[in-house]
Amino acid sequence: MTEKYLVDPDLKFINTIIQNGGDNLKKCFQCATCSVICPLSSDKQPFPRKEMVAASWGLKDRLLGSPDIWQCHNCGDCSALCPRGAKPGNVMAAIRHISILKYARPAVLGRLWNDPWMLPLQFILSTLVILAVGFATGLLNLQNDGGPIVYARFFPVVLIEMIYIPLTLLVGLAFFVGIRNLLSDMRANYFLRGLDNSDSIKPVKFMKALIATLPTIITHTKLASCGENRQRKLSHMLVSFSFVNLAMVAGAFVFALYILDSHGPYPQLNPVKIFANLSGIALILGSLLLIKNRLESTDGHNSYFDWYILALALGLGVTGMLTQFIRLADQPMAALAMYFIHLVLAFNLIACLPYSKMAHFVYRTVALAYVAYVDGKS
Ligand code: SF4
Ligand code: SF4
Incomplete structure (x- = not known):
């Protein structure tokens, strides 16, 4: 049976991604071109489409602890080929930036x-x-x-x-x-x-x-x-x-x-x-x-x-x-x-x-x- 997942959108988090460079996030229409063309995406855990979905819903816990955001080396290939100009590479970079601030101590x-x-x-x-x-x-x-x-x-x-x-x-x-x-x-x-x-x-x-x-x-x-x-x-x-x-x-x-x-x-x-x-x-x-x-x-x-x-x-x-x-x-x-x-x-x-x-x-x-x-x- 498919497991239930309670979606709890965090609007503040969405805005933080937008402010840190992911300003085209909402243009994404989930075609998955980015995951297909990403040279670093794995077959088991393809990215960055799933990150685009999670980011547009503000699913902080799905993103900030995800090792996949660090697999991305910001090559920009996905942003260049995204048919909607959603710039997924920028969204991934914005999430990494927010992560660095999250782990900053003090x-x-x-x-x-x-x-x-x-x-x-x-x-x-x-x-x-x-x-x-x-x-x-x-x-x-x-x-x-x-x-x-x-x-x-x-x-x-x-x-x-x-x-x-x-x-x-x-x-x-x-x-x-x-x-x-x-x-x-x-x-x-x-x-x-x-x-x-x-x-x-x-x-x-x-x-x-x-x-x-x-x-x-x-x-x-x-x-x-x-x-x-x-x-x-x-x-x-x-x-x-x-x-x-x-x-x-x-x-x-x-x-x-x-x-x-x-x-x-x-x-x-x-x-x-x-x-x-x-x-x-x-x-x-x-x-x-x-x-x-x-x-x-x-x-x-x-x-x-x-x-x-x-x-x-x-x-x-x-x-x-x-x-x-x-x-x-x-x-x-x-x-x-x-x-x-x-x-x-x-x-x-x-x-x-x-x-x-x-x-x-x-x-x-x-x-x-x-x-x-x-x-x-x-
Ligand atoms: S970011 Fe662009 S390429 Fe990737 S799923 Fe969304 S619309 Fe498609
Ligand atoms: S910017 Fe990141 S997610 Fe996009 S194609 Fe390059 S490595 Fe993959």
């Missing part, structure tokens, strides 16, 4: 990082944190006492560690809570659809599914199946690999300092330095390509949520390179100012991870792993 930080009016406050807060820790510890030195420019004389490595290590741990904690809630919602969603009736997630099995999913994530294989926005694969890979590379470079310099007792600045031909510079160039190029793609996009939706992270990534790459050029040009005060701006941008980039579009890297990985986990079990 919620106030979700608002801080998603309201354009809060932008000045973000920069004031990160600047104050850096200055407060610097002055409170007496480690910040703003005096130019001559000699070659050495950033570690102004901002000793230990000061950088005192600021960025706790920040990274707090971001990790926010993600931990977000992932736990996402997993719980995905299980409830799959339970509702009769796809996962297990008592709990087996951690070892889940980790195996996660590890098996990583090559697909790292190689951006799914983006390669896009028709409309195929070029996004290159820009995404440039930006994501440059972030990973720059984090490894920071680790290498910390290792050199503490283990090898080797202090910077390092010669321009140092292999790690060359790698860092190439990664910095890749970050700038990747960000510019993403900006170009967005400017040329015909999906008709460009929000602060989309632009914030692009501007931040580009700013980080540009200030990183300028920091180095100004040091080489021997302009101490300008170099110090540029380095400080770079530190503030780096602070904001790390702090915004669980609350901005960047969070999709983490939540999408978890959702793909969950689907692999459930599929492996059945």
Whole structure:
């Protein structure tokens, strides 16, 4: 017998989807063309038609905990071919945006990082944190006492560690809570659809599914199946690999300092330095390509949520390179100012991870792993 499902439309939720880019949602007439042409849709759980139905009814619990919204890589193929111009790709993106805000903990930080009016406050807060820790510890030195420019004389490595290590741990904690809630919602969603009736997630099995999913994530294989926005694969890979590379470079310099007792600045031909510079160039190029793609996009939706992270990534790459050029040009005060701006941008980039579009890297990985986990079990 067919199971009964009590439809409880949430009008506020429908409006939130519309406000976040799903403004053509109501044009959908359920033809299912989108699910047929989506290169990432599975035969077992096709999307995005069912999400269009659920969204037009405001069925929040069917959408926010659905792993399928994270399977979508926003290639835009469905939006290009939808006969009604309902732009299902935009609706899927809007639901992911709402999900990121739902999992934002503390919620106030979700608002801080998603309201354009809060932008000045973000920069004031990160600047104050850096200055407060610097002055409170007496480690910040703003005096130019001559000699070659050495950033570690102004901002000793230990000061950088005192600021960025706790920040990274707090971001990790926010993600931990977000992932736990996402997993719980995905299980409830799959339970509702009769796809996962297990008592709990087996951690070892889940980790195996996660590890098996990583090559697909790292190689951006799914983006390669896009028709409309195929070029996004290159820009995404440039930006994501440059972030990973720059984090490894920071680790290498910390290792050199503490283990090898080797202090910077390092010669321009140092292999790690060359790698860092190439990664910095890749970050700038990747960000510019993403900006170009967005400017040329015909999906008709460009929000602060989309632009914030692009501007931040580009700013980080540009200030990183300028920091180095100004040091080489021997302009101490300008170099110090540029380095400080770079530190503030780096602070904001790390702090915004669980609350901005960047969070999709983490939540999408978890959702793909969950689907692999459930599929492996059945
Ligand atoms: S979103 Fe467009 S393609 Fe998909 S079911 Fe609705 S009308 Fe058809
Ligand atoms: S945007 Fe692309 S991946 Fe997402 S549902 Fe549409 S066709 Fe599928």
